[in-house]
Amino acid sequence: MKTIRTLVCLGIASFAAAGAVQAQTTAQPAPPAETYGPEDDGRRFDDGSRVVCEDVEVQRNSTDPNRIGGTAAGAVIGGLVGNQVGSGDGRKLATVGGAVAGGAIGRKVQGDRQEATGDRIVETQCRRVWR
Numbered sequence: 001m002k003t004i005r006t007l008v009c010l011g012i013a014s015f016a017a018a019g020a021v022q023a024q025t026t027a028q029p030a031p032p033a034e035t036y037g038p039e040d041d042g043r044r045f046d047d048g049s050r051v052v053c054e055d056v057e058v059q060r061n062s063t064d065p066n067r068i069g070g071t072a073a074g075a076v077i078g079g080l081v082g083n084q085v086g087s088g089d090g091r092k093l094a095t096v097g098g099a100v101a102g103g104a105i106g107r108k109v110q111g112d113r114q115e116a117t118g119d120r121i122v123e124t125q126c127r128r129v130w131r
Contacts, residue, residue, distance in 0.1 A: 036126035045128070053126040070110025071103045078102015 036043070041053040064070075082098020083091060 034128070036128065038124045038126060040126055047130070049128050049130040051126055052129050053124050055122050056125050057120050058123050064110070064114075067107045067110040067114070070106040070108075072106070074106020074109070075099045075103035078105070 036051045036053075038053050040051040043051040076099070078101050079095050079099035081102070082094040082096070085091065085094040085098075
């Protein structure tokens with residue numbers, strides 16, 4: 001019973017940690033004062049700056065950009081594997097260590113998978129440069 005309680009607590013902790021990461025990554029920086037489009041390419045200003053446009057490949061994918069599913073699944077599996085090792089306090093430590101390592105591995109595996117299958121779009125991004 002203690003093992004199940006420990007694994008449930010680890011699963012809840014991994015979801016909470018993933019939620020904290022999501023809250024940090026969803027904050028967007030303030031937009032620039034002016035935005036420029038492809039029609040402004042080459043435009044020059046009195047201060048010596050100009051608008052430069054570049055085609056940039058942007059990845060658009062994923063219903064789970066913060067990889068919460070992979071982290072949680074990895075943590076649970078790692079906790080189960082770690083629980084099979086040792087006895088007494090060593091087993092508890094191995095369970096926690098397995099959950100942490102499994103969460104990190106699950107996040108990495110999901111990220112690699114998303115990158116391999118993601119849709120890539122070419123966008124024209126324009127910015128003002130001073131030279």
